[in-house]
Amino acid sequence: MASAVVKPETAPEHCPGTESDQAGKASACAGCPNQNICSTAPKGPDPGIAQVKESLQAVKNKILVLSGKGGVGKSTVTALLSRALAASDSEKNIAVLDIDICGPSQPRVLGVLDEQVHQSGSGWSPVYVDDNLSVMSIGFLLDSPDSAIIWRGPKKNGMIRQFLSQVDWGSLDYLLMDTPPGTSDEHLSAITYLSQADLTGAIIVTTPQEVALLDVRKEIDFCRKSKINILGVVENMAEFICPCCQKSSQIFKPTTGGAKKMCEDLTIPFLGSLPLDPKIAKCSDEGKNFFEEVPDSPVVKAIERVVEGLVAKCDEMH
Numbered sequence: 314m315a316s317a318v319v320k321p322e323t324a325p326e327h328c329p330g331t332e333s334d335q336a337g338k339a340s341a342c343a344g345c346p347n348q349n350i351c352s353t354a355p356k357g358p359d360p361g362i363a364q365v366k367e368s369l370q371a372v373k374n375k376i377l378v379l380s381g382k383g384g385v386g387k388s389t390v391t392a393l394l395s396r397a398l399a400a401s402d403s404e405k406n407i408a409v410l411d412i413d414i415c416g417p418s419q420p421r422v423l424g425v426l427d428e429q430v431h432q433s434g435s436g437w438s439p440v441y442v443d444d445n446l447s448v449m450s451i452g453f454l455l456d457s458p459d460s461a462i463i464w465r466g467p468k469k470n471g472m473i474r475q476f477l478s479q480v481d482w483g484s485l486d487y488l489l490m491d492t493p494p495g496t497s498d499e500h501l502s503a504i505t506y507l508s509q510a511d512l513t514g515a516i517i518v519t520t521p522q523e524v525a526l527l528d529v530r531k532e533i534d535f536c537r538k539s540k541i542n543i544l545g546v547v548e549n550m551a552e553f554i555c556p557c558c559q560k561s562s563q564i565f566k567p568t569t570g571g572a573k574k575m576c577e578d579l580t581i582p583f584l585g586s587l588p589l590d591p592k593i594a595k596c597s598d599e600g601k602n603f604f605e606e607v608p609d610s611p612v613v614k615a616i617e618r619v620v621e622g623l624v625a626k627c628d629e630m631h
């Protein structure tokens with residue numbers, strides 16, 4: 314996986330990057346406010362990269378969950394997948410890492426909003442949702458769930474390094490990392506720190522609408538350029554099945570064939586479609602386990618199929 318060149322926000326156009334041998338010495342550095350720091354700072358890769366590798370050694374599958382557009386259900390799908398993976402085998406340990414620093418939603422969706430994380434000698438202890446399902450999120454470190462976090466790139470970068478290197482997960486089969494929409498500072502930090510840590514790949518969540526698929530294509534391009542293996546695309550809110558008459562309607566109409574057709578065109582795996590079910594939104598808001606609350610929803614079968622495909626893809630990687 315390629316690691317991103319680290320540049321300060323105030324860097325000149327041809328900045329060689331703070332880790333380059335040329336940092337502070339290249340002709341582009343003349344007049345840069347960081348020139349002095351760059352020319353005297355220790356060189357070489359960020360030590361956090363080695364710390365993350367070491368810390369995630371006992372995590373078998375490390376998966377980024379991405380989306381092009383906001384609000385397509387990435388956090389909901391992450392939570393559903395984690396619960397379904399945990400329920401599929403009690404011997405397997407699953408965890409969710411919420412690296413959506415500005416909009417952490419996993420504590421609410423997984424029903425552990427009032428919990429707190431504890432720091433021990435071996436790092437932060439994650440919060441346990443179930444015996445084999447744990448979660449870590451910046452949401453646990455905020456004074457109130459409504460506190461907004463307005464951080465610049467370097468501070469987010471530091472928090473992501475800490476999250477990836479200082480959480481005491483124990484041994485894990487799957488670590489699902491919920492990210493913000495698009496490609497932002499959080500993504501660049503995460504892929505830099507995971508560059509030596511054997512990232513298994515990424516799941517991309519979308520709705521069937523062309524406006525969402527357009528942004529998914531950009532996300533696919535980002536994965537390809539960053540050499541991130543795409544485990545597959547999940548299409549969310551693909552249809553609404555009326556609970557009274559069982560009639561199916563497409564709320565977000567796929568004008569260009571939807572996610573499946575896009576995956577065929579771009580030769581990437583399609584993991585499946587999840588229906589829109591208002592009970593999902595209700596359970597997420599209340600932090601309830603959807604699989605226990607609504608076991609007969611068509612979403613349950615659909616998510617199980619996605620999990621089967623995902624497990625098969627991950628197994629292929631080992």
Ligand SMILES: Nc1ncnc2c1ncn2[C@@H]1O[C@H](COP(=O)(O)OP(=O)(O)OP(=O)(O)O)[C@@H](O)[C@H]1O
Pocket residue numbers: 380382383384385386387388389390413416418492493494549550587588589590591592593594595597598
């Ligand atoms: N299949 C579904 N059926 C019904 N509601 C859903 C479904 N998937 C997600 N939702 C609802 O849609 C809203 C957006 O979902 P969610 O917060 O997971 O999106 P997101 O892509 O993570 O958003 P963000 O861009 O903020 O990260 C939430 O209210 C959620 O409960």
